Amino acid sequence: MLKSIFSIAFLSCSIAVISQTKNINFEHSTFAEIKAKAKKENKLIFVDAFTTWCGPCKQMAKNVFTNDAVADFYNFSFINAKIDMEQGEGIEIAKQYEVKCYPNLLFIDGDGNLVHRIAGSMSAKEFINLGKETQYPEKCFSYYTKNFEANKTNADFLAKYIEARESTCLESQDIVKDYFVQQKEENLTSKANWDMIVYHINDMDSKVFDFVIANKQKYIDLYTEKAVNGKIDGVSESALSSIIRMKTFDAKKYNDAKTKIESFKTPNTKLIFIEADMKLAQHNGDWMDYAKLAMAHVDTYYLKDANMLNSIAWNFYEKVEDKEALQKAEGWASKACELEKNYANLDTYAAVLYKVGKRFSFANGK
Numbered sequence: 001m002l003k004s005i006f007s008i009a010f011l012s013c014s015i016a017v018i019s020q021t022k023n024i025n026f027e028h029s030t031f032a033e034i035k036a037k038a039k040k041e042n043k044l045i046f047v048d049a050f051t052t053w054c055g056p057c058k059q060m061a062k063n064v065f066t067n068d069a070v071a072d073f074y075n076f077s078f079i080n081a082k083i084d085m086e087q088g089e090g091i092e093i094a095k096q097y098e099v100k101c102y103p104n105l106l107f108i109d110g111d112g113n114l115v116h117r118i119a120g121s122m123s124a125k126e127f128i129n130l131g132k133e134t135q136y137p138e139k140c141f142s143y144y145t146k147n148f149e150a151n152k153t154n155a156d157f158l159a160k161y162i163e164a165r166e167s168t169c170l171e172s173q174d175i176v177k178d179y180f181v182q183q184k185e186e187n188l189t190s191k192a193n194w195d196m197i198v199y200h201i202n203d204m205d206s207k208v209f210d211f212v213i214a215n216k217q218k219y220i221d222l223y224t225e226k227a228v229n230g231k232i233d234g235v236s237e238s239a240l241s242s243i244i245r246m247k248t249f250d251a252k253k254y255n256d257a258k259t260k261i262e263s264f265k266t267p268n269t270k271l272i273f274i275e276a277d278m279k280l281a282q283h284n285g286d287w288m289d290y291a292k293l294a295m296a297h298v299d300t301y302y303l304k305d306a307n308m309l310n311s312i313a314w315n316f317y318e319k320v321e322d323k324e325a326l327q328k329a330e331g332w333a334s335k336a337c338e339l340e341k342n343y344a345n346l347d348t349y350a351a352v353l354y355k356v357g358k359r360f361s362f363a364n365g366k
Contacts, residue, residue, distance in 0.1 A: 004352070006075065006212060011305060016140050018238065021068060022066065022067075022068045022071035022072065022075075023065060023066050023071055023073045024046075024065045024066075024070065024071050024074050024075060024080050024337055025071075025080060026048070026080045026081060026082040027079060027080060027081050031081070031083070031089055031091065032092060034079055034081050035108075035110050035111070036110070036112040037079050038079040038108075038109065039109075039110025039111065040110075041079065042110075043077065043078055043079050043110075043276050044077075044078055044079070044107050044108065044109055044115055044134055045078060045079045045080070045081055045106075045107070045108045045110070046074060046078040046079070046080045046081070046105070046106070046107055046131070047081045047082075047083055047093075047105070047106040047107075047108060048060070048061075048065070048080075048081070048082040048083070048091070048103060048105065049083060049090075049094065049097070049099045049102065049103060049104035049106055050082065050083070050084060050085065050102055051084060051085055051086050051101050051102050051106070052056070052084060052086070053185060054102040054103060055148070056102070056103055056120065056121035057102050057103040057121075058071055059101055059121050060122075060127075060307065062084075062363070064122070064123070064124050064127050065122075066114040066118050066122075069124060069128060070124045070127055070128060073128050073131060074131060077131060078107075078131065078270070085099050085102070085104075085252050086350065096112075097114055097117075100119075100168075100169040100170060101119050101120075101168075101358075102116075103116065103119065103120065103121060104119045104168060104169070104177075105118050105127075107131075107134050107140075107188075113142070114141065114142055114145075115134055115140050115141070115142050116130075116133060116134045116139075116140040116141050116142065117141045117168045118130060118141075118167050118168050119167060119168045119169050120167075125318055132253055133229060137291050138282045141164050141168070144157075144161040144164050144165075148161060148175075152178055153182060154182075155179055155182040155183065158175055158178055158179040158182070159179060159192070159196070161175055162175050162176060162179065162196075162200065164227035166199070171201070172200065176196070176200045176201070180196075180207075180208050188208070188215075188294070189215065189218055189219060189222060190214070191218040191222075194219065194222070194223055197209075198227075198230065198231055198365075202234070202235055202238050203235070203239075204235050204236065204238075204239040204257070204261075205261065212228075212232070213232070213263075213264060216232075216264075217229060228250065229266040229267065229268070232264050232308055233268050233269075233272060234265050236261040236264065236266075236269075237272055237275070237276070239261070240254065240257055240258070240261075240272070240273075240276040240279075241276070241279065243257060244276065244279055244280050244283050245246065245283070249280075249284075254280075256274040256275075260271060263275075274293065274297050274301070277289075277293055278290055278294065281293060282315070286317075287319040287320055288322075290315065290319070290320075291316065291320045291322060291325045294312050294315075294325075294328075295325060295328055298312060298328070298332060303335060305339075306335075306339035306345060307336075307340070309333065309336035310332075310333065310336040310344060310345050310348050312329070312332060313329040313330075313332045313333040313336065313348050313352055314348045316328075316329035317329065317348065317351045317352045317355055323356070326352065326355060326356050327356065329352050330349075330352050330353060330356055333345070333348050333349035333352045333353075334349060336348065336349070337349050
């Protein structure tokens with residue numbers, strides 16, 4: 001039944017339509033009523049899970065849901081619902097279907113079972129293709145959830161399931177662990193496994209990361225020094241940030257992590273420590289220490305980074321009272337404007353000037 005419906009819909013959508021005179025017809029009843037209608041008509045429900053503050057959601061609503069080909073296809077093939085995940089019953093729907101980012105595009109049957117999903121904005125053509133996928137069970141998200149237990153030792157299946165979960169902002173670390181259990185050490189340097197390491201290994205104490213460190217030169221020969229050191233640095237930064245965010249700060253654990261990171265011997269180790277120490281001072285509200293660290297290192301590391309100059313100068317404006325420190329912040333804010341004259345940088349510069357008793361003019365902002 002569903003396949004014949006899709007075949008007719010495909011024919012009507014096979015020619016690209018440039019004009020946008022139509023819209024997806026979204027239901028305005030309760031979710032229970034929408035499910036009942038979907039069941040009666042033997043259709044899936046398409047749910048645009050959105051929030052009012054989501055820019056990509058607005059882009060989809062304006063440019064994709066109003067596309068004639070999209071409207072024809074979705075109005076014929078699905079019962080359509082547009083639900084704010086932060087209002088009314090959308091709050092419970094978000095919990096039920098683990099909506100973690102927006103837009104989340106859900107396909108649900110009349111019994112409320114999730115069939116397919118993906119997150120993020122897309123073109124009209126991609127959105128139609130997404131709808132088409134729902135007629136092929138093996139292409140749907142539910143295929144992986146239903147078959148996961150039976151395929152825990154199937155590395156290819158696990159890799160595809162990890163990709164499917166990541167594409168809708170769902171956590172996949174346990175499945176990543178299952179995946180690497182299936183890998184032999186001699187295969188860990190393969191391109192597929194390096195990609196999996198780059199995107200999914202963030203635990204500095206994991207066996208896989210230990211293998212990368214022990215075989216660092218081999219990875220460098222295969223994937224460049226920049227890429228390998230960049231991955232190692234990312235894991236190091238994540239490890240220190242996690243310790244800083246702990247409910248009770250563990251100084252020994254923090255210092256032990258630094259000692260381990262030093263052993264990785266990457267060029268950016270010193271900068272990683274400086275940034276971590278600044279985050280720690282900021283986290284603890286120790287703005288005197290934060291200011292000392294910034295004044296000691298900003299001129300060395302950040303004079304070409306407008307975002308960092310702006311961020312640090314703003315923190316000085318909000319939290320630091322020392323006149324000498326504020327004069328340094330004035331210089332950083334000015335430099336940020338020189339690099340990128342945008343609203344955020346100009347606003348910070350004006351604020352710092354005000355705090356040091358000077359007036360802002362566009363001549364200041366250059």
